[in-house]
Amino acid sequence: MFFHLWAISALCAVTLSAPFAPGSASRPEEMKVLSDYFHMLATKVQEGRNMAMAPICDISKATLPVASPTPLAGPAEGMTLKHVAIGRGIQNYTCSTTNATAAPKPIGAVATLYNASCVAATYPDLLNILPKLALEFSITPENQELGPSNLVVSGHHYFTNNTSPFFDLNTSGLELGVAPCQKNSSVPAPAGAVVGQNNQGLGAVAWLKLTTRSGATGGLQEVYRVNTAGGSPPKICEGMPATFEIQYSAEYWFFGSS
Structure with missing residues:
Protein backbone atom coordinates (compact mmCIF):
# COMPACT_ATOMS: atom_id res chain seq x y z
CA MET A 1 0.00 0.00 0.00
CA PHE A 2 2.75 2.45 0.92
CA PHE A 3 4.67 1.63 -2.23
CA HIS A 4 1.50 2.48 -4.16
CA LEU A 5 1.20 5.82 -2.37
CA TRP A 6 4.86 6.57 -2.98
CA ALA A 7 4.47 5.68 -6.65
CA ILE A 8 1.57 8.13 -7.02
CA SER A 9 3.68 10.94 -5.60
CA ALA A 10 6.65 10.05 -7.76
CA LEU A 11 4.50 10.01 -10.89
CA CYS A 12 2.77 13.30 -10.09
CA ALA A 13 4.21 15.19 -13.06
CA VAL A 14 3.23 12.44 -15.50
CA THR A 15 -0.25 12.15 -14.01
CA LEU A 16 -1.04 15.83 -14.34
CA SER A 17 -0.12 15.81 -18.01
CA ALA A 18 -2.25 12.75 -18.83
CA PRO A 19 -5.33 13.00 -21.10
CA PHE A 20 -7.81 13.24 -18.25
CA ALA A 21 -6.40 16.55 -16.98
CA PRO A 22 -8.55 19.62 -17.73
CA GLY A 23 -7.53 22.05 -20.43
CA SER A 24 -6.40 24.63 -17.89
CA ALA A 25 -4.25 23.59 -14.95
CA SER A 26 -4.00 27.02 -13.38
CA ARG A 27 -7.44 27.64 -11.86
CA PRO A 28 -7.00 28.58 -8.17
CA GLU A 29 -9.65 26.06 -7.07
CA GLU A 30 -7.97 23.25 -8.95
CA MET A 31 -4.52 24.10 -7.68
CA LYS A 32 -5.72 24.25 -4.06
CA VAL A 33 -7.43 20.85 -4.30
CA LEU A 34 -4.31 19.33 -5.83
CA SER A 35 -2.10 20.94 -3.21
CA ASP A 36 -4.28 19.64 -0.37
CA TYR A 37 -4.35 16.15 -1.87
CA PHE A 38 -0.63 15.79 -2.42
CA HIS A 39 0.17 17.33 0.96
CA MET A 40 -2.07 14.72 2.60
CA LEU A 41 -0.55 11.99 0.45
CA ALA A 42 2.97 13.00 1.48
CA THR A 43 1.89 12.96 5.12
CA LYS A 44 0.58 9.40 4.74
CA VAL A 45 3.84 8.26 3.17
CA GLN A 46 5.83 9.79 6.02
CA GLU A 47 3.54 8.18 8.61
CA GLY A 48 4.03 4.85 6.88
CA ARG A 49 7.78 5.01 7.30
CA ASN A 50 7.27 5.15 11.07
CA MET A 51 4.91 2.15 11.22
CA ALA A 52 6.09 -1.33 12.09
CA MET A 53 3.89 -2.77 9.36
CA ALA A 54 1.71 -1.52 6.52
CA PRO A 55 -2.02 -1.14 7.20
CA ILE A 56 -4.23 -4.04 6.13
CA CYS A 57 -7.01 -3.50 3.61
CA ASP A 58 -9.86 -4.71 5.81
Missing part, protein backbone atom coordinates in the same frame (compact mmCIF):
# COMPACT_ATOMS: atom_id res chain seq x y z
CA ILE A 59 -13.06 -3.20 4.38
CA SER A 60 -14.98 -4.08 7.56
CA LYS A 61 -13.00 -1.30 9.27
CA ALA A 62 -14.42 1.39 6.96
CA THR A 63 -17.03 3.74 8.44
CA LEU A 64 -19.88 5.19 6.39
CA PRO A 65 -19.84 9.03 6.53
CA VAL A 66 -22.75 10.62 8.40
CA ALA A 67 -24.43 13.80 7.20
CA SER A 68 -24.85 16.68 9.62
CA PRO A 69 -27.15 17.90 11.07
CA THR A 70 -29.61 15.39 9.56
CA PRO A 71 -28.19 11.90 8.99
CA LEU A 72 -29.49 9.21 6.69
CA ALA A 73 -30.79 6.02 8.27
CA GLY A 74 -27.98 3.52 8.74
CA PRO A 75 -27.66 0.17 7.01
CA ALA A 76 -30.25 -2.44 8.00
CA GLU A 77 -29.30 -5.00 10.62
CA GLY A 78 -27.18 -7.77 9.21
CA MET A 79 -25.78 -5.72 6.33
CA THR A 80 -22.04 -5.85 5.62
CA LEU A 81 -20.01 -3.44 3.51
CA LYS A 82 -19.26 -4.93 0.09
CA HIS A 83 -17.59 -2.12 -1.83
CA VAL A 84 -16.75 1.60 -1.79
CA ALA A 85 -16.35 3.59 -5.01
CA ILE A 86 -15.79 7.13 -6.15
CA GLY A 87 -18.38 8.01 -8.78
CA ARG A 88 -17.46 10.64 -11.40
CA GLY A 89 -19.92 11.72 -14.04
CA ILE A 90 -22.90 13.93 -14.82
CA GLN A 91 -26.37 14.64 -13.46
CA ASN A 92 -28.92 15.16 -16.26
CA TYR A 93 -31.80 17.65 -16.21
CA THR A 94 -34.61 18.89 -18.40
CA CYS A 95 -36.13 22.36 -18.51
CA SER A 96 -39.35 23.92 -19.74
CA THR A 97 -38.78 26.08 -22.80
CA THR A 98 -42.03 27.99 -22.19
CA ASN A 99 -41.83 28.66 -18.44
CA ALA A 100 -38.59 30.37 -17.39
CA THR A 101 -39.52 30.23 -13.69
CA ALA A 102 -40.07 26.46 -13.65
CA ALA A 103 -37.55 24.35 -11.75
CA PRO A 104 -35.30 21.96 -13.70
CA LYS A 105 -36.35 18.31 -13.44
CA PRO A 106 -33.80 15.52 -12.89
CA ILE A 107 -33.68 12.81 -15.53
CA GLY A 108 -31.00 10.53 -14.19
CA ALA A 109 -27.25 10.39 -14.08
CA VAL A 110 -24.28 8.65 -15.68
CA ALA A 111 -21.03 7.96 -13.85
CA THR A 112 -17.96 5.77 -13.88
CA LEU A 113 -17.19 4.09 -10.55
CA TYR A 114 -13.61 3.78 -9.28
CA ASN A 115 -12.52 1.28 -6.63
CA ALA A 116 -11.86 3.08 -3.33
CA SER A 117 -12.50 0.22 -0.89
CA CYS A 118 -8.94 0.02 0.46
CA VAL A 119 -8.70 3.80 0.77
CA ALA A 120 -11.95 3.79 2.78
CA ALA A 121 -10.59 1.05 5.03
CA THR A 122 -7.16 2.55 5.69
CA TYR A 123 -7.27 6.30 5.00
CA PRO A 124 -10.78 7.75 5.48
CA ASP A 125 -9.47 11.32 5.52
CA LEU A 126 -7.86 10.75 2.12
CA LEU A 127 -11.11 9.23 0.83
CA ASN A 128 -13.00 12.33 1.97
CA ILE A 129 -11.02 14.57 -0.38
CA LEU A 130 -11.34 12.32 -3.46
CA PRO A 131 -14.79 13.49 -4.68
CA LYS A 132 -13.56 17.09 -4.62
CA LEU A 133 -10.37 16.06 -6.39
CA ALA A 134 -12.19 13.96 -8.99
CA LEU A 135 -14.45 16.86 -9.92
CA GLU A 136 -11.44 18.89 -11.03
CA PHE A 137 -10.60 16.41 -13.79
CA SER A 138 -12.47 15.64 -16.99
CA ILE A 139 -13.44 12.02 -17.57
CA THR A 140 -13.56 10.22 -20.91
CA PRO A 141 -14.69 6.66 -21.69
CA GLU A 142 -11.08 5.70 -22.39
CA ASN A 143 -9.93 6.47 -18.84
CA GLN A 144 -9.46 3.33 -16.77
CA GLU A 145 -7.97 5.22 -13.81
CA LEU A 146 -9.17 8.24 -11.87
CA GLY A 147 -6.36 10.78 -11.92
CA PRO A 148 -4.38 11.67 -10.03
CA SER A 149 -5.45 9.07 -7.44
CA ASN A 150 -4.92 6.16 -9.88
CA LEU A 151 -8.07 4.36 -8.69
CA VAL A 152 -9.14 1.77 -11.24
CA VAL A 153 -12.63 1.29 -12.69
CA SER A 154 -14.86 -1.00 -10.63
CA GLY A 155 -18.21 -0.38 -12.31
CA HIS A 156 -20.70 1.94 -13.95
CA HIS A 157 -23.77 3.86 -12.84
CA TYR A 158 -26.69 4.93 -15.02
CA PHE A 159 -30.48 5.09 -15.04
CA THR A 160 -32.78 2.59 -16.77
CA ASN A 161 -35.48 5.29 -16.78
CA ASN A 162 -35.77 8.78 -15.28
CA THR A 163 -36.28 7.46 -11.75
CA SER A 164 -34.50 4.08 -11.63
CA PRO A 165 -30.78 4.14 -10.80
CA PHE A 166 -28.71 1.10 -11.77
CA PHE A 167 -25.21 0.04 -10.70
CA ASP A 168 -23.12 -2.51 -12.57
CA LEU A 169 -20.18 -3.71 -10.47
CA ASN A 170 -19.14 -6.51 -12.81
CA THR A 171 -15.80 -5.69 -14.43
CA SER A 172 -12.83 -7.68 -15.69
CA GLY A 173 -11.19 -7.30 -12.28
CA LEU A 174 -14.22 -7.62 -10.00
CA GLU A 175 -17.50 -9.55 -10.11
CA LEU A 176 -19.54 -7.89 -7.35
CA GLY A 177 -22.98 -7.99 -8.98
CA VAL A 178 -25.56 -5.53 -10.25
CA ALA A 179 -27.97 -3.34 -8.31
CA PRO A 180 -31.17 -1.93 -9.81
CA CYS A 181 -32.32 0.54 -7.15
CA GLN A 182 -35.04 2.79 -5.83
CA LYS A 183 -34.69 5.80 -3.54
CA ASN A 184 -35.28 5.08 0.14
CA SER A 185 -34.44 8.49 1.63
CA SER A 186 -32.40 11.65 1.07
CA VAL A 187 -30.94 14.55 3.04
CA PRO A 188 -29.40 17.80 1.76
CA ALA A 189 -25.65 17.86 1.30
CA PRO A 190 -24.02 19.35 4.43
CA ALA A 191 -23.04 23.00 4.50
CA GLY A 192 -19.64 23.47 2.93
CA ALA A 193 -20.06 20.72 0.33
CA VAL A 194 -18.17 21.36 -2.90
CA VAL A 195 -20.30 23.39 -5.35
CA GLY A 196 -18.64 22.00 -8.46
CA GLN A 197 -17.22 23.21 -11.75
CA ASN A 198 -19.23 26.39 -12.07
CA ASN A 199 -19.14 29.99 -10.94
CA GLN A 200 -22.78 30.11 -9.90
CA GLY A 201 -22.53 28.32 -6.56
CA LEU A 202 -25.12 25.74 -7.60
CA GLY A 203 -24.12 23.36 -4.83
CA ALA A 204 -23.86 19.61 -4.29
CA VAL A 205 -26.61 17.06 -4.90
CA ALA A 206 -28.29 15.41 -1.94
CA TRP A 207 -26.98 12.43 -0.02
CA LEU A 208 -29.08 9.33 -0.71
CA LYS A 209 -29.93 5.93 0.66
CA LEU A 210 -31.09 3.52 -2.05
CA THR A 211 -32.47 0.00 -1.73
CA THR A 212 -32.24 -2.64 -4.43
CA ARG A 213 -35.10 -3.89 -6.56
CA SER A 214 -35.76 -7.36 -7.90
CA GLY A 215 -32.90 -8.48 -10.11
CA ALA A 216 -30.03 -7.43 -7.83
CA THR A 217 -27.16 -9.93 -7.68
CA GLY A 218 -24.09 -10.50 -5.53
CA GLY A 219 -26.15 -10.04 -2.36
CA LEU A 220 -26.28 -6.25 -2.92
CA GLN A 221 -29.18 -4.68 -0.98
CA GLU A 222 -28.41 -1.05 -0.07
CA VAL A 223 -26.44 1.74 -1.73
CA TYR A 224 -25.46 5.10 -0.22
CA ARG A 225 -24.43 8.23 -2.12
CA VAL A 226 -22.47 10.44 0.28
CA ASN A 227 -19.83 13.20 0.26
CA THR A 228 -21.29 14.63 -2.92
CA ALA A 229 -19.55 17.33 -4.92
CA GLY A 230 -21.37 19.41 -7.53
CA GLY A 231 -24.31 18.17 -9.59
CA SER A 232 -27.06 20.60 -8.55
CA PRO A 233 -28.94 22.58 -11.24
CA PRO A 234 -29.95 26.26 -11.22
CA LYS A 235 -33.09 27.05 -9.21
CA ILE A 236 -35.09 27.99 -12.30
CA CYS A 237 -34.98 27.27 -16.04
CA GLU A 238 -34.36 30.84 -17.18
CA GLY A 239 -31.58 30.84 -19.76
CA MET A 240 -31.22 27.05 -19.75
CA PRO A 241 -31.67 24.69 -22.74
CA ALA A 242 -34.33 21.98 -22.85
CA THR A 243 -31.81 19.41 -21.60
CA PHE A 244 -28.45 19.93 -19.89
CA GLU A 245 -25.94 18.22 -17.64
CA ILE A 246 -24.03 19.19 -14.51
CA GLN A 247 -20.71 17.60 -13.54
CA TYR A 248 -20.62 15.77 -10.19
CA SER A 249 -18.70 13.33 -8.05
CA ALA A 250 -19.57 11.34 -4.92
CA GLU A 251 -18.71 8.37 -2.75
CA TYR A 252 -20.87 5.27 -3.26
CA TRP A 253 -21.06 2.67 -0.47
CA PHE A 254 -22.55 -0.75 -1.26
CA PHE A 255 -23.98 -2.98 1.45
CA GLY A 256 -25.47 -6.46 1.32
CA SER A 257 -25.88 -9.86 2.84
CA SER A 258 -22.98 -12.23 3.32
